[in-house]
Amino acid sequence: MVNIEMDKICLEFNYAVNEINRWYEKEDCKIFNIITIPYNTSRIFRELITLLVSSEKKVLYISNDEKANEDLIKYLRNVLGFKIYSILRNGKRSSENFLHFTTFDNIRFINDNYELIIYDDISAFSKQTKLEIQNSLDYLYKKTRKLLVYSIERIFNNCPILEIGNCCICRPFVEPRIITTRVNLNQDIPYLLYDYLKWFRKNNRKVIIHTPDKEKSESIYAYFNDVLNIASSIKLILFSNDDKKRINELLAIKDKPVMVITDIMGEVFEEIDDIDIIVYFADHKIFDYKKFIYMCGKVGKNKGLPGEVLLFSNEISQNMEMAKDLARVFNKFSWEKGLLR
Incomplete structure (x- = not known):
């Protein structure tokens, strides 16, 4: 094979x-x-x-x-x-x-x-x-x-x-999973997210939670830390532009679940392998379809099983739909060329 x-x-x-x-x-x-x-x-x-x-x-x-x-x-x-x-x-x-x-x-x-x-x-x-x-x-x-x-x-x-298809590995491109909720994401988290957090913790995953801005990152961190008490079982990190030197700290953590809450996107997390990504307030205008697609590409590079990209929001934005459609186009093309299992 x-x-x-x-x-x-x-x-x-x-x-x-x-x-x-x-x-x-x-x-x-x-x-x-x-x-x-x-x-x-x-x-x-x-x-x-x-x-x-x-x-x-x-x-x-x-x-x-x-x-x-x-x-x-x-x-x-x-x-x-x-x-x-x-x-x-x-x-x-x-x-x-x-x-x-x-x-x-x-x-x-x-x-x-x-x-x-x-x-x-x-x-x-x-x-x-x-x-x-x-x-x-x-x-x-x-x-x-x-x-x-x-x-x-x-x-x-x-x-x-x-x-052209993937010239590195025969694997489907990760499609973002869109999850909408009526829950006020500033004050609570959807019940479905609890199940994901349990799975992440059980499998010692590294999870990046992207938010639109620093204020929302701090709010979510406070809720996860003070209300859910996640830090008792998961390494919980609030990450900002001032913390870029802490990447080595993240890389050094092995065999322990890690959750990073941040408003930063891009190459700063490129060296971290085997991650999953959650986007909070995914319908915010700061998140366009390209950002979602590159997040999917990042978790698809995992050395082990490909990761997940979960888009949480109260509404489905056009950019969220465009990202999902584009991911499906990638997989349809690769399937037709016989590049997928």
């Missing part, structure tokens, strides 16, 4: 690489949009990047987090045998190297022209809306001969797209 799954993954990986190379060879096709699940691999670009850099053609790789490039950089360093890349930060001008890495925040400082620009919105938690990405790509379009976009959705309508 393991060998069959690996064969499926290799076929999908090779399919993606071949389609990327085929697109690059087409003179009349400048933009290419690869659509896939969050946290899929960046290895599909290794072959093309190696070819261009070896031919002394400049490549710019843009992502949401510098750490997301580590695997790709390690491979290229091993293949090419020396440091062939530069990381552009804080508006610094590029070096003489042919491969440059940067993040979304530095796009406005880019002045050089490139043979290829890769905009990777997949490998790390995305902070940009679709409109922000479109505006960035409009600027980058004039800076390159070829522009490749790696995202969870179609960014432009007037360019070819390639849909």
Whole structure:
């Protein structure tokens, strides 16, 4: 069974690489949009990047987090045998190297022209809306001969797209579970959540509870701690921007259930494995469909069983529905390609 799954993954990986190379060879096709699940691999670009850099053609790789490039950089360093890349930060001008890495925040400082620009919105938690990405790509379009976009959705309508499945593991994409309640979430929790908390505790899970703001985080923490007395059986942590150095504390906790209540989203929790996610007040405007989808992608990376993403709210927002629909599209596509068990 393991060998069959690996064969499926290799076929999908090779399919993606071949389609990327085929697109690059087409003179009349400048933009290419690869659509896939969050946290899929960046290895599909290794072959093309190696070819261009070896031919002394400049490549710019843009992502949401510098750490997301580590695997790709390690491979290229091993293949090419020396440091062939530069990381552009804080508006610094590029070096003489042919491969440059940067993040979304530095796009406005880019002045050089490139043979290829890769905009990777997949490998790390995305902070940009679709409109922000479109505006960035409009600027980058004039800076390159070829522009490749790696995202969870179609960014432009007037360019070819390639849909690829998970090139890392044969597993369904986690679909968010929407749970609505008449309970005032500021003062109480739905009965159904008690059952989940019991399961989380029994299985020593790490649970991240996302809230819209710091005030709501403090309110929920006080209720869980003072009223429910959860801290007697679960490590309960209130986490804010000032606590980012405490990530090592979370990583060090083993074989004990942990519950983190926070208004922070994004890469700060990327290093924590085997987690479940609960979103309180999920109908709040701060939570858009992309945030939900990347949360689903995060729990889907669990080394053991995939985690859960539970969206608790009094109403169902359009973004909640869009996230569930998009997750189903991912699974339908992978099922049709034979990538799921």
